[in-house]
Amino acid sequence: MKVVSGQVMQQMDQRAIGEFGIPGLTLMENAGRACADAITESFGPGEGRKVLVVAGKGNNGGDGYVIARLLSARGWQAAVLMLAPPSAVTGDAAANLALLDKTSLILPPVGAPLPLELFREATLVVDALLGTGVKSEVTGSFRDAIEAINASGRPVVAVDIPSGVDAATGRILGAAVRAELTVTFALAKLGNVLHPGCDLCGRLVVADIGMPQAVLDEAPGVGFVDLAQARSLMHPRTPLAHKGSAGHSLIVAGSPGKTGAAAMAANSALRTGGGLVTLAIPAALNPILEAKTTEVMTLPVGSAGADHLQAGALPQLLREAATRDVVALGPGIGTAPSTVYLVHSLLAELAQPLVIDADGLNAVALEPELLLKRRERITLLTPHPGEMARLSGCSIPEIEADRSAAAAEFARRYQVYLILKGARSVIAAPDGRIALNGSGNPGMASGGMGDVLTGVLASLVGQGYRPFEACCLAAYVHGLAADLLVPLKGTQGMSATDVQEMLPQALKAVTFSAARP
Ligand SMILES: NC(=O)C1=CN([C@@H]2O[C@H](COP(=O)(O)OP(=O)(O)OC[C@H]3O[C@@H](n4cnc5c(N)ncnc54)[C@H](O)[C@@H]3O)[C@@H](O)[C@H]2O)[C@@H](O)CC1
Numbered sequence: 001m002k003v004v005s006g007q008v009m010q011q012m013d014q015r016a017i018g019e020f021g022i023p024g025l026t027l028m029e030n031a032g033r034a035c036a037d038a039i040t041e042s043f044g045p046g047e048g049r050k051v052l053v054v055a056g057k058g059n060n061g062g063d064g065y066v067i068a069r070l071l072s073a074r075g076w077q078a079a080v081l082m083l084a085p086p087s088a089v090t091g092d093a094a095a096n097l098a099l100l101d102k103t104s105l106i107l108p109p110v111g112a113p114l115p116l117e118l119f120r121e122a123t124l125v126v127d128a129l130l131g132t133g134v135k136s137e138v139t140g141s142f143r144d145a146i147e148a149i150n151a152s153g154r155p156v157v158a159v160d161i162p163s164g165v166d167a168a169t170g171r172i173l174g175a176a177v178r179a180e181l182t183v184t185f186a187l188a189k190l191g192n193v194l195h196p197g198c199d200l201c202g203r204l205v206v207a208d209i210g211m212p213q214a215v216l217d218e219a220p221g222v223g224f225v226d227l228a229q230a231r232s233l234m235h236p237r238t239p240l241a242h243k244g245s246a247g248h249s250l251i252v253a254g255s256p257g258k259t260g261a262a263a264m265a266a267n268s269a270l271r272t273g274g275g276l277v278t279l280a281i282p283a284a285l286n287p288i289l290e291a292k293t294t295e296v297m298t299l300p301v302g303s304a305g306a307d308h309l310q311a312g313a314l315p316q317l318l319r320e321a322a323t324r325d326v327v328a329l330g331p332g333i334g335t336a337p338s339t340v341y342l343v344h345s346l347l348a349e350l351a352q353p354l355v356i357d358a359d360g361l362n363a364v365a366l367e368p369e370l371l372l373k374r375r376e377r378i379t380l381l382t383p384h385p386g387e388m389a390r391l392s393g394c395s396i397p398e399i400e401a402d403r404s405a406a407a408a409e410f411a412r413r414y415q416v417y418l419i420l421k422g423a424r425s426v427i428a429a430p431d432g433r434i435a436l437n438g439s440g441n442p443g444m445a446s447g448g449m450g451d452v453l454t455g456v457l458a459s460l461v462g463q464g465y466r467p468f469e470a471c472c473l474a475a476y477v478h479g480l481a482a483d484l485l486v487p488l489k490g491t492q493g494m495s496a497t498d499v500q501e502m503l504p505q506a507l508k509a510v511t512f513s514a515a516r517p
């Protein structure tokens with residue numbers, strides 16, 4: 001699904017009206033009807049029940065007037081609480097205001113408290129205060145209205161986006177409505193899917209309001225990886241599949257104290273459907289990894305006593321990699337100078353698609369220009385914000401201020417695919433494509449989750465998925481495995497190994513529709 005900023009949506013509205021001749025009134029009528037239909041579907045017919053529409057002075061309020069008119073025709077007793085005088089309402093919104101029964105309009109005198117009894121008496125509250133036109137922090141009577149809506153204890157339906165959420169960032173502008181249902185128009189807005197705004201939307205419905213297909217297709221936006229999107233990316237496994245056709249990953253990982261990272265990355269590659277996995281580890285750690293893994297083949301590298309990956313292991317690793325479909329480099333390798341040197345050498349010399357994570361990224365951060373040596377080869381990085389900050393020479397707050405921009409800029413500059421981890425991981429491609437991952441939960445804030453993702457991503461690349469699609473699917477499946485754990489374990493105490501072991505169920509959920517076992 002495509003997601004756009006509020007500003008882009010406003011340009012789309014203008015284009016539909018100006019270039020395609022669709023009257024703004026038609027778009028507003030379609031938007032209001034989509035909300036009325038969603039309300040009827042969720043809450044049933046009116047049967048004399050009361051609905052309170054809280055309306056601002058812009059077109060979001062205009063949608064609210066349409067909703068009030070249509071719901072009263074469907075048996076609701078509709079009242080409209082206006083936060084601005086009718087004289088301030090203009091354009092299409094004014095045209096719809098004129099169609100309303102004047103006795104349904106409530107306009108509290110300036111400075112008077114809001115009539116809270118209206119909220120108590122209503123069965124349902126519709127939030128049509130502010131939509132994509134919100135410009136600043138919400139204060140005064142608008143803030144009072146948002147607080148009254150939230151305190152009402154009534155189900156709330158938000159029109160387009162919960163009022164007070166910034167449509168471009170999901171940021172709460174001082175106060176925001178908490179809705180049970182949000183009906184957004186034409187395309188979802190970034191504020192509908194980014195935290196914390198998305199936590200206030202409740203169920204999100206994206207309604208068709210008759211926007212021309214060309215306007216939808218040509219709007220600049222980002223992808224949002226949800227179940228439907230992940231399902232469309234999944235390659236079905238053919239009946240003729242064999243272990244040689246499902247990809248052979250080489251995972252280069254491990255140092256003393258971090259053998260678990262190596263084991264999780266390798267096991268996760270298998271749990272994602274990889275045909276074969278070879279785990280290259282410092283020779284001295286081989287007995288530990290032999291015991292920790294079963295299906296995985298271990299490859300002790302370096303001299304017999306080597307407990308860190310060292311530069312001398314380069315020829316052995318290059319020989320091994322030559323017949324592998326993908327290499328993943330970094331989980332738990334540490335930052336010893338010789339290990340860093342090895343990472344830099346592998347970066348330059350490996351021909352295979354290369355996934356780099358963890359200490360592999362820290363080694364790259366010392367000399368990011370080395371990535372440009374791989375311009376003609378596929379490189380995929382999976383940084384968390386701290387690693388991203390080191391890679392790009394910015395601070396973590398700078399990265400967090402605009403995660404999509406940070407990921408997109410780095411991916412373009414260094415011609416790499418990138419998963420910037422965190423709530424709503426950002427996936428960026430060298431050609432400018434961006435997607436946000438829709439799965440995952442706070443239970444994933446625990447050590448080792450990144451090692452699992454590395455294994456998942458390497459496995460998918462090894463199975464032949466194209467890099468951007470592999471990143472989208474890896475992020476989604478990884479998050480979904482954690483989501484499937486929530487009913488079983490909650491969000492405190494789930495471990496990365498739990499997520500690793502849930503990967504097959506996540507893949508199953510993505511592969512099969514509900515109708516198929
Ligand atoms: N043709 C169109 O443009 C369509 C627009 N639609 C609706 O129109 C909405 C956008 O309408 P508008 O651009 O009129 O904007 P809004 O209705 O979101 O709000 C804009 C109004 O609120 C005021 N405002 C901004 N920030 C404020 C704040 N912090 N506190 C108080 N007032 C504030 C502005 O001065 C402006 O008057 C969409 O969200 C959607 O609901 C739909 O009807 C579909 C068609």
Ligand SMILES: [K+]
Binds near residue numbers: 127128159161162
């Ligand atoms: K709203």
